Amino acid sequence: MTVTSTRKDVEALTLGFVTEFEAPIERVWDLFQDPRKLERWWGPPGWPATFTQYDFVPGGDASYYMTGPDGTRAAGWWQITAIDAPQRLEFDDGFADEEGKRVEEMGAAHGVVTLEGIGAVTRMTITTYFESREQFDKMAEMGMEEGMREALGQIDAILAETTV
């Protein structure tokens, strides 16, 4: 089975996440590179993401929105800051308003994705850095909501499985 480990540092405001996939590195990379594939896993259950822009180059912009079960939209943006295919991707990730404009006062989290091929397995490490305490506070509130949806979605999935 796949081992997933996490490292939380409340004081340094970083969150590390390590997991392994039984798939070649190129295939995992493709799930980040191809917006149609990215859309399938970025949003929490019941909140599929639609990327309206995805410029997968260093400095490139991406815009997306997630659509909730009642049609509510939650928008966000990425700015890709570094690409070293197929092993490293860095991006800033923030919230956007209904028109897709960046909500600057929310700030952005900086995400670093590294992939490492170990035989037939790919190890993925994701580290999220929050730029400041203020920014973390603001994102924590939004993140708590999204985390809640995530948790609820998983419960739904488990319930669906057990009733089948």
Place this chain on the structure above:
Amino acid sequence: MVVDEVTSDDLDRLFHALSDATRRDIVARVMLQEQSVSALAARYAMSFAAVQKHVAVLERATLVSKQRHGREQIVSGNPQSILRAREALERFEEIWRGRTDRIRAILLEETVGDKEVTGPTVAATPEAIPTRPPSTNDPKGPSS
């Protein structure tokens, strides 16, 4: 939200309180054992008033509580609030946990798809061929 009704103001205060090294040190010490403000002040190269201010910030964030014992002000820790800060980070962790589960499902789906392209390997085994059960009775059946 849930149970505790944690507002963004609460989190604001919590993370602001934890953003300073002296305050984190105070929290760590009083979590282990309650201490007077003057005992704490003796540990840091700053005035009693400055330490008292730090304690007040921690108090507002509900990380510590302060009680007066005679002339002394005793500071004790509130582990519940530290847990709340961790919980906020756990929500982010939950997001990534969900995402990696979905990535795993997509990868698996793709792998299964590839195998189908090379052709399904469903072979008829001898066991799968229906055979007549060995009959112990008169094969002519109920004729008597």
